[in-house]
Amino acid sequence: MTTGELHHLTHPAAAPAPGDQPLLVLLHGYGSDERDLMGLASYLDPRCRILSVRAPMALETGGYAWFAVQFTPVGLVVDHEQAEGARQQLSSWLETQVAAPGVDRKRVFLLGFSQGAGMALGVALHRPDLVAGVAFLSGLVVSRMMPTGDLEPLRQLSVLMVHGRHDPLLPINRAHASRALLESLPVRLVYREFEMGHEINGASLAEVQAWLTEALDQ
Numbered sequence: 001m002t003t004g005e006l007h008h009l010t011h012p013a014a015a016p017a018p019g020d021q022p023l024l025v026l027l028h029g030y031g032s033d034e035r036d037l038m039g040l041a042s043y044l045d046p047r048c049r050i051l052s053v054r055a056p057m058a059l060e061t062g063g064y065a066w067f068a069v070q071f072t073p074v075g076l077v078v079d080h081e082q083a084e085g086a087r088q089q090l091s092s093w094l095e096t097q098v099a100a101p102g103v104d105r106k107r108v109f110l111l112g113f114s115q116g117a118g119m120a121l122g123v124a125l126h127r128p129d130l131v132a133g134v135a136f137l138s139g140l141v142v143s144r145m146m147p148t149g150d151l152e153p154l155r156q157l158s159v160l161m162v163h164g165r166h167d168p169l170l171p172i173n174r175a176h177a178s179r180a181l182l183e184s185l186p187v188r189l190v191y192r193e194f195e196m197g198h199e200i201n202g203a204s205l206a207e208v209q210a211w212l213t214e215a216l217d218q
Contacts, residue, residue: 006093009035011038014046022107024051026041026052027055027090033064034053038050040111066116067115068082112136120136121139125154132156140175143181152186160211163192166197
């Protein structure tokens with residue numbers, strides 16, 4: 001299915017409750033595709049309708065990306081212009097999905113891994129009217145992502161930040177710097193570290209499960 005120029009897969013709610021359904025959107029990392037995170041669907045709250053989105057940029061090496069990156073001797077270099085364009089495209093796409101019949105607008109959640117985590121958080125910080133919570137897994141926060149103006153709407157935004165202590169791509173000190181930036185905002189932040197690399201292991205998935213179920217039960 002292609003909506004708003006973003007291809008995605010759909011996993012219907014396995015145990016839908018009466019009325020409008022909560023929506024969970026999955027955003028994959030660099031070099032992957034929409035099938036990757038959909039493998040998590042059966043482990044997540046069965047009340048959610050789940051959409052897994054393919055990033056818009058096809059890579060020559062295979063897979064897709066939200067924006068171009070370069071791995072240099074001095075670290076990761078990001079094409080910020082592309083990243084901003086992708087964030088705006090994703091925001092427009094999400095606005096369409098949230099407005100669809102049968103969606104509970106007050107229970108829309110984003111789960112992103114790595115580059116997809118940055119996209120999820122970027123959308124939520126700039127459009128908290130669309131998003132109730134973000135699972136930010138093995139991602140990076142940079143100052144360019146930070147919103148300006150009235151920050152009051154962010155008080156209702158729940159953010160679960162998860163990172164591996166042995167992440168070789170985004171070292172743990174980068175996660176601590178990212179956490180400090182988020183702590184400067186009035187979001188409801190939960191930060192967790194795990195004995196893992198750049199991945200989603202069983203312990204971190206259990207944390208996501210508990211966070212999402214608690215958010216849905218509120």
